[in-house]
């Protein structure tokens with residue numbers, strides 16, 4: 001971006017930096033005309049948009065090298081390092097690469113299964129055997145490993161069938177004899193009633209939490225006020241700790257710092273047996289289900305094209321189909337795969353900031369749904385989100401212009417040739433980016449995972465646990481369409497937490513009918529003084545706070561930065577002059593503000 005900034009003449013730079021929302025068509029047009037005529041611009045963006053020049057695609061040579069290094073670590077019993085290397089190799093292995101007479105991917109999954117087995121991670125190891133067999137149903141060693149694992153896990157019926165399949169694929173007599181002995185070593189499975197199904201077959205929603213439901217009696221509506229714009233209010237009395245709103249995101253993107261530790265779809269912590277993206281080397285998922293929901297279907301194997309399994313008993317053939325079929329992951333969904341347009345190996349999704357990647361996902365979702373015009377001219381109408389472009393600082397305005405031009409260019413060149421690169425699409429993207437700034441929500445998780453504690457991005461803990469014992473991380477950024485209608489209060493009466501990607505809002509106190517339902521965007525009375533709360537909200541969200549916490553005198557605002565009196569019997573404090581000024585401004589506003597603010601009711 002710095003390189004692009006340096007190409008802009010000073011007068012245009014100043015016009016862009018001081019632009020209001022009404023100037024955007026003209027500033028976008030001038031910048032676009034300038035950049036499209038500059039070879040430096042074309043060079044910079046082609047490095048971002050061209051998959052041939054990118055480093056996010058698959059690479060067979062790198063994968064083979066990582067596999068060799070993984071094998072070396074495995075032999076020297078450095079299982080942690082072998083696990084890391086095999087997972088890395090899986091990420092860059094092309095779907096169709098062959099190593100010897102086997103699919104590279106299948107052999108990497110089986111090698112990783114061996115490592116996981118040695119690390120005592122049996123379920124994870126079993127899942128990797130499954131993955132190897134889904135790619136190559138004739139992989140005798142994978143059936144054998146699966147049988148061993150099922151024996152250890154007490155799934156004797158499955159273990160018997162796995163080793164029977166392995167034996168049918170084994171050509172040498174010695175090998176068959178050994179497998180026969182393995183079969184004999186499986187405890188008598190026929191008497192075991194609990195082994196009717198394979199307990200560890202992955203399910204559709206592996207890793208994804210189910211959202212709770214909103215209490216039936218809770219009713220909310222959207223109202224509009226002059227001071228805060230739209231906001232949500234209760235239409236009935238709501239008890240403390242009631243779930244008032246649950247929502248799946250319109251779009252989400254993982255934080256850059258969590259790309260190696262959390263699932264790129266559900267944002268939960270990654271297990272040891274990560275699932276790579278089949279077409280590029282960036283995302284990793286906790287399960288096939290998350291991978292498909294994010295990036296689309298996996299390729300399917302052609303089951304028993306050589307009729308090798310024909311002679312086996314029916315129940316064994318059914319077992320083979322059950323294990324190797326990919327049907328379990330395919331389910332009807334109207335979800336638009338939000339990674340699909342990024343999945344071409346081009347660099348831009350890895351390089352651009354999260355805000356821009358999220359904007360790209362929103363644009364592509366609306367285009368794929370057939371809602372957005374190819375010049376994006378109806379974007380604002382569809383999204384109906386508030387924005388504060390005109391209040392942003394000059395540097396932010398310039399940044400949004402550059403990001404929009406680069407994003408529109410990259411999307412049109414790498415995945416959406418219909419998208420027109422013009423002043424209308426750039427203007428709408430600038431507005432979208434400014435909407436994301438004030439309306440997107442940081443998705444947070446407790447660092448230790450387990451999700452036993454939930455919290456706000458600002459650090460408001462939803463359980464009664466002491467704050468100091470918990471550490472939270474921002475795992476993603478999401479846009480929730482209704483969630484973004486909740487205004488801020490420094491004295492909030494609701495808090496939010498997340499299950500996977502889902503947002504849940506809950507009251508923290510009794511809320512009477514007609515009362516605004518407001519959460520904290522960060523600052524709260526008692527934790528920050530009034531001056532700092534106001535400054536934070538102006539800098540981060542570009543509004544002057546008009547909440548109940550800032551409209552009244554709070555003892556904590558007075559004492560939080562005050563000095564105690566030296567006399568231990570005196571409860572008085574000495575105030576900093578800034579605090580005194582802020583409090584007197586607040587008093588002035590309190591006395592001059594109109595008593596009855598008109599509320600316009602909107603249908604929600």
Ligand SMILES: C[S@@+](CC[C@H](N)C(=O)[O-])C[C@H]1O[C@@H](n2cnc3c(N)ncnc32)[C@H](O)[C@@H]1O
Pocket residue numbers: 227228229230231385386388438439484485486487488489541542543544545546547
């Ligand atoms: C996430 S949106 C909330 C919904 C918004 N009011 C609307 O009409 O779409 C955040 C914006 O609401 C307004 N807002 C939220 N809380 C506010 C508060 N306490 N005081 C003043 N404005 C507030 C600001 O304009 C802020 O940029």
